[in-house]
Amino acid sequence: MSPGSLKKCFRATGGSEAVDLALQAAMLHTGRSKFVSLEGSYHGNTIGGLSVGASEYREDCKNLLTRCYKIKPPLNAKSLARVETLLKERDVAAFIMEPISINLGVLIPEPEFMTGLADLCRRTGTLLIMDEVATGFGRTGTLFASEQFDIEPDIMCVAKAITGGLGGMGAMIATAPVAKSMEEKGHFYSTYGWHPRSVAVAIAALGYITRHSQRLLKDVATTSAYCRERLMAMPFKKPASFRIAGLAIGVDFGDESHAAEVQAKCRHEGLLVANEGDSLLLLPALNIDRAVAAQGLDILERCI
Ligand SMILES: Cc1ncc(COP(=O)(O)O)c(C=O)c1O
Structure with a gap:
């Protein structure tokens, strides 16, 4: 691979x-x-x-x-x-x-x-x-x-x-x-x-990725575009810029304490996001379906 x-x-x-x-x-x-x-x-x-x-x-x-x-x-x-x-x-x-x-x-x-x-x-x-x-x-x-x-x-x-x-x-x-x-x-x-157990898991995971790579990458592209569209339309309190590569999504507030505040609110509402310095980091599962992605983005929208 x-x-x-x-x-x-x-x-x-x-x-x-x-x-x-x-x-x-x-x-x-x-x-x-x-x-x-x-x-x-x-x-x-x-x-x-x-x-x-x-x-x-x-x-x-x-x-x-x-x-x-x-x-x-x-x-x-x-x-x-x-x-x-x-x-x-x-x-x-x-x-x-x-x-x-x-x-x-x-x-x-x-x-x-x-x-x-x-x-x-x-x-x-x-x-x-x-x-x-x-x-x-x-x-x-x-x-x-x-x-x-x-x-x-x-x-x-x-x-x-x-x-x-x-x-x-x-x-x-x-x-x-x-x-x-x-x-x-x-x-x-x-x-x-x-370790043999890890190897068994890796063979299963890599086998899945190999067999389904086209669909998996297509889904990543589609969900990525959906997330971009939703993020662009959100009424952020602080001006935000986005750095998006597939399902690696950075939302940059240029403000560390604001990023930490939004992260804490999201966590409280049940959405796990990371904050890296001035940015929020969204790393959803690659096979996330539209309904779950929408639910997560709804929570984020409420927390900003
Ligand atoms: C880019 C990068 N390198 C190395 C590591 C370390 O990997 P591990 O936690 O499996 O030791 C990480 C973990 O987050 C990482 O993101």
């Missing part, structure tokens, strides 16, 4: 472990130890994942890897110039990001940023890691969000929907050359990685 030249999977118990394996593989393959990631991003709870995640945590946890530089969104030509400066020393092992950042309130990069990034990585021997733990398996309207850009990642991390959320599993998927470095020099033993 994985796109491009991603051929070989390494087992993990979840997303954080998959990201750690990716960082390890990048270091072993390139012989470098620096990383670049997005400011404010989230890549899991291990020391490796936290190191490439939001840098504010650095103040509290001195054990984080120190050699990770951050790119501040928006992701456009200006931020690409900063990437170029960082990569040109040819000492960065990998650039890691979510192709569409769920954890930054559905941040969608400009296509030119992604093409430029892939080109810079190729030219400087830097690996490109796409963390698809949250975006993988249809969330953003394509099977993988990376497919929406003209890029060929060297490594992809998946978890969450690989089991439909019903088993603990993750995978680091690499191209053949990166996989070879990992197999020769890496440490990837994991007692519960790909």
